[in-house]
Amino acid sequence: MATTSRLSGLRNLDASERRAALAEALGRDEEFLAPFVDAGLSGEQAERMIENVIGQIAIPVGLATNFIVNGREVLVPMATEEPSVVAAASNIARMARPLGGITTTTSAPLMQAQIQLLDVADPHGARARILEAAAEIIDLANEQDPKLVEIGGGARELRVRIVPNTTGGVHVIVHLVVDVADAMGANAVNTMAEAIAPRLAEVAGGRQLLRILTNLADLRLVRARLAIEPEMLGGPDVVADMVTGAQLAVDDPYRAATHNKGIMNGISAVVLATGNDTRAVEAGAHSYAARDGRYRALSRFERAADGILVATLELPMAVGLVGGATKSHPTARAAVETTEVRTAAELGEIICAVGLAQNVAAVRALAAEGIQRGHMGLHARNVAVGAGATADEIDAVATALVADGRVRADVAEQVLAQLREQR
Known part of the structure; x- marks a missing residue:
């Protein structure tokens, strides 16, 4: 170490x-x-x-x-x-x-996949039926990635949300919670989501649409x-x-x-x-x-x-x-x-x-000397390079820009021209 x-x-x-x-x-x-x-x-x-x-x-x-x-x-x-x-x-x-x-x-490395279910006649009843079948569906998800399960990860939980549709009706959204171990987890949870979606649609009495992870990883x-x-x-x-x-x-x-x-x-x-x-x-x-x-x-x-x-x-x-x-x-x-x-x-x-x-x-820079003081000192080097300064000219041009207070490309070109005239 x-x-x-x-x-x-x-x-x-x-x-x-x-x-x-x-x-x-x-x-x-x-x-x-x-x-x-x-x-x-x-x-x-x-x-x-x-x-x-x-x-x-x-x-x-x-x-x-x-x-x-x-x-x-x-x-x-x-x-x-x-x-x-x-x-x-x-x-x-x-x-x-x-x-x-x-x-x-x-927290634990828990990622979530979302499965969107549409045309569900009884959303609350569908939610209850899905949770009743949770063990079966979690087993089906884990069958997709036995290696992940072997190392201690795998599907852990089903959650069901009823989300209002702003154009009318509702979305029934199933969240599959997966422990992805040392992976980012997108491929694992997406594969599981696609595998369980048909069964979820069957249980809910609707049809599947989107099946993909959420990047709002609020369990991780x-x-x-x-x-x-x-x-x-x-x-x-x-x-x-x-x-x-x-x-x-x-x-x-x-x-x-x-x-x-x-x-x-x-x-x-x-x-x-x-x-x-x-x-x-x-x-x-x-x-x-x-x-x-x-x-x-x-x-x-x-x-x-x-x-x-x-x-x-x-x-x-x-x-x-x-x-x-x-x-x-x-x-x-x-x-x-x-x-x-x-x-x-x-x-x-x-x-x-x-x-x-x-x-x-x-926040300290903002509360004290202002954000530009330190930032522009370093930015001046980039501006000097953009103006064509060579390795042995960069520091001199950057220093002159900061002293002038105008860290701009046109000023850098003027400073560089003057520097070269003096040589």
């Missing part, structure tokens, strides 16, 4: 030196990090993953440091194109270390909590403003959308790096944020009695270690190895911890 995630000075190293530092911290040979060097995906491998392949797109993978999750030192790969995300999450993780880092918990939740001393954040006034600012995201959906986007900056970066389904996780998070009929913040900020900031986050987390790109993409495999996780639940907890750290970083 990692001896420490506190890799100070990492930003001053080049990429090869960072890989060496990572391998040393993990006590591993650098060879397992090879997929990070050239994106790790051959044309042949890409052809097998999706249809009509014409190439690949590379996304930078950064290393989030300083994380302690449930008492364990963790180094976390993050795939993102957005500047400041990796640095911000790492900085908050550093601030959380003195009070024990980030604590997480997770992960939670994270951190505490930070006020002095680390800038003092009691900053903490008070952070709590007040975060409350706006609970009360106002316009603020909540951006607040939650900040959470997903951290979460989606780790989900993508590990080859999991970013769209499924994002859909689950945003639908969970609106579960009471109003879109709200996923996190909560409070001041403890002693003035310490306490931030918490809860959301669905449907990620896996088996199947999909997690196994087929070499870089994703290397990313999972970097986290040193053994179960999908542990991976989900780390992802949630990163999301919370990123969220605290954004």
Whole structure:
């Protein structure tokens, strides 16, 4: 396991030196990090993953440091194109270390498939009949995936909902609850849903229509909590403003959308790096944020009695270690190895911890110096590159842009031209 995630000075190293530092911290040979060097995906491998392949797109993978999750030192790969995300999450993780880092918990890996039943004459009677036949139907579902059952997973429960149809009538919706173990679970639950749908339609006296999982994985939740001393954040006034600012995201959906986007900056970066389904996780998070009929913040900020900031986050987390790109993409495999996780639940907890750290970083920036100060300093480098700056010109152009206060492409081109004239 990692001896420490506190890799100070990492930003001053080049990429090869960072890989060496990572391998040393993990006590591993650098060879397992090879997929990070050239994106790790051959044309042949890409052809097998999706249809009509014409190439690949590379996304930078950064290393989030300083994380302690449930008492364990963790180094976390993050795939993102957005500047400041990796640095911000790492900085908050550093601030959380003195009070024990980030604590997480997770529920069982339960996913749900929905089977839509139509033309049911007696919806409530059909609900009763389906629940009476639940044992038979669950057995039929488990026959579809004996391997999952063998390792302790499988179908667990049937639930029946009668959902009003806004155009008239009702939908009878059956939820099949499945323990998917270390998988994300889409293929398993979809296969089961299709197998049991004809029998459900027969019992209900109607016809089947949709048979597919729901990404509102509200039975598969992960939670994270951190505490930070006020002095680390800038003092009691900053903490008070952070709590007040975060409350706006609970009360106002316009603020909540951006607040939650900040959470997903951290979460989606780790989900993508590990080859999991970013769209499924994002859909689950945003639908969970609106579960009471109003879109709200996923996190909560409070001041403890002693003035310490306490931030918490809860959301669905449907990620896996088996199947999909997690196994087929070499870089994703290397990313999972970097986290040193053994179960999908542990991976989900780390992802949630990163999301919370990123969220605290954004709220702190808003409550203190403003979001643009740190973000634009890093963004200026991208603007410099876009203006045509070479490796030995980027820092000078970026510094000039930040000093000028106008981090724009046209200004970067002017600065670059002036720099070259002076040479």
